Amino acid sequence: MISFFRGVAAALALCAAVAAFAQDLDDAKDNVAGPYVPTPWVIVDEMLKLADIRGEDVVYDLGSGDGRLVITAAKRFGARGVGVELQTELVETARIGAKQEGVADRVKFVQGDLFQADIRSASVVMLYLLPHFVTRLVPKLRAELRPGTRIVSHDYPLSPWPPDKELSMDVPEKEMISGTSWTRLYYYVVPARVHGAWELTLPKTLAGAALMLQITQEPDAIGGFVRDGGAELTLKDLAVRGEQVRFGLLHKGRLLAFEGTVAGDAMTGEVRTRDQRGPWTARHRASPPR
Numbered sequence: 116m117i118s119f120f121r122g123v124a125a126a127l128a129l130c131a132a133v134a135a136f137a138q139d140l141d142d143a144k145d146n147v148a149g150p151y152v153p154t155p156w157v158i159v160d161e162m163l164k165l166a167d168i169r170g171e172d173v174v175y176d177l178g179s180g181d182g183r184l185v186i187t188a189a190k191r192f193g194a195r196g197v198g199v200e201l202q203t204e205l206v207e208t209a210r211i212g213a214k215q216e217g218v219a220d221r222v223k224f225v226q227g228d229l230f231q232a233d234i235r236s237a238s239v240v241m242l243y244l245l246p247h248f249v250t251r252l253v254p255k256l257r258a259e260l261r262p263g264t265r266i267v268s269h270d271y272p273l274s275p276w277p278p279d280k281e282l283s284m285d286v287p288e289k290e291m292i293s294g295t296s297w298t299r300l301y302y303y304v305v306p307a308r309v310h311g312a313w314e315l316t317l318p319k320t321l322a323g324a325a326l327m328l329q330i331t332q333e334p335d336a337i338g339g340f341v342r343d344g345g346a347e348l349t350l351k352d353l354a355v356r357g358e359q360v361r362f363g364l365l366h367k368g369r370l371l372a373f374e375g376t377v378a379g380d381a382m383t384g385e386v387r388t389r390d391q392r393g394p395w396t397a398r399h400r401a402s403p404p405r
Contacts, residue, residue: 151180151205154243154269155288158298159184162267165282165302166239168192175199175237177229177244177252182209182222184241189218194239196222199232235259243269250274253334262307262377263357272301275335279304279356306355307377308332312400315341317386318393321371328397341366360384 154162162184168174170193176184179198186209188194200206209224225232230251234240237260242249249271256266256273270293272278280302290296310332316325322343330339330353339350341364351363360382364371373395375384380399385392 151202152243152292153180154183155286156183157284157286158269158289158300159187161282161284162241162269162300163188163191165280165300166241166265166267168194168239170194172238173197173236174239174241175232175234176241177232177234178242179209179224180205180243182212182224185209185222185224186213186216186218188239189213189221190216194221197237198222198224199227199229200224201226201228230255235261238264240264240266241269242266242271244271246271246274257305257308257334260305262305264305266303266305268301268303270299273303273334276303277335278302304357306332306337307358307360309337309355309360309377309382313382313397314400315395315397317371317395318391320391321369321386321388321393322366 166174168188168191172188172192172194174185174188174194174196176182176196176198179185179200182198182200182205185196185198189196198206198209200209203226206224206226210219213219213222213224234255240256240260242252244252249268250273253273253276257276260266266273278301282300282302284298284300285296286298287296289298309330311330313328313330314325315328316322327342328339329342330350331337332355337353337355339353339362340347341350342348343366348364348366351365353362354360355377358377359375360377361372361374364373369388372387373384375382375395382397384395386395
């Protein structure tokens with residue numbers, strides 16, 4: 116597999132990519148996310164490992180180039196995949212590579228604008244784009260991807276969204292590409308969307324009536340409070356990772372610890388105090404203007 120891609124990469128970089136990039140630049144204008152730069156194979160391996168690719172995954176590569184990430188995920192792990200690439204010659208090269216590697220029935224390559232691509236079916240998204248375009252993608256990724264979707268970005272973080280993990284390594288062959296061999300991978304898990312007002316219901320022994328829960332969620336921060344009568348009680352250590360949510364609340368002199376799951380407009384889980392535990396639920400009521 117590596118020999119095929121090495122053979123085509125040099126030719127594409129020196130000839131086809133120049134003409135195709137110029138033509139596709141005219142077509143897509145401001146949405147060209149950078150020139151084609153192939154991801155070194157050692158980094159392909161590390162990106163797939165960091166994303167913990169499994170057979171049931173649907174792997175999207177936005178700016179897929181010669182298709183090596185998607186093809187490798189399909190061949191090595193049995194995953195399905197989609198590559199979105201602006202340059203038509205690279206799309207054709209990826210399709211040829213998929214056939215030669217025997218995974219054409221598991222992957223597809225689409226010529227188009229990655230900012231307009233339908234990515235809702237992805238369970239994993241791979242990125243190797245210039246920093247400005249990575250940042251532009253953040254609202255799309257957080258709005259369209261399902262909670263729990265994993266994202267790996269090569270070299271550039273999804274600012275201002277803080278990563279869940281980072282991996283650094285030295286890759287000598289990158290020095291000719293970027294002037295440095297230092298490489299960093301950023302790993303993210305898409306959180307459930309919990310922004311807005313919720314009606315929070317606790318066991319009767321903890322609260323006799325429903326409480327109003329208000330959450331503010333941004334890429335770089337999350338916080339909230341519970342309104343109990345005229346008092347606003349700040350949530351402690353609120354965190355959302357995938358569909359899982361947890362927070363603390365000091366209510367009537369007792370520290371309540373909440374853990375639960377978000378499913379659309381509902382949250383359910385268990386609340387614990389020092390001497391008791393029980394179920395809690397929350398229903399989404401409204402999202403305030405952002």
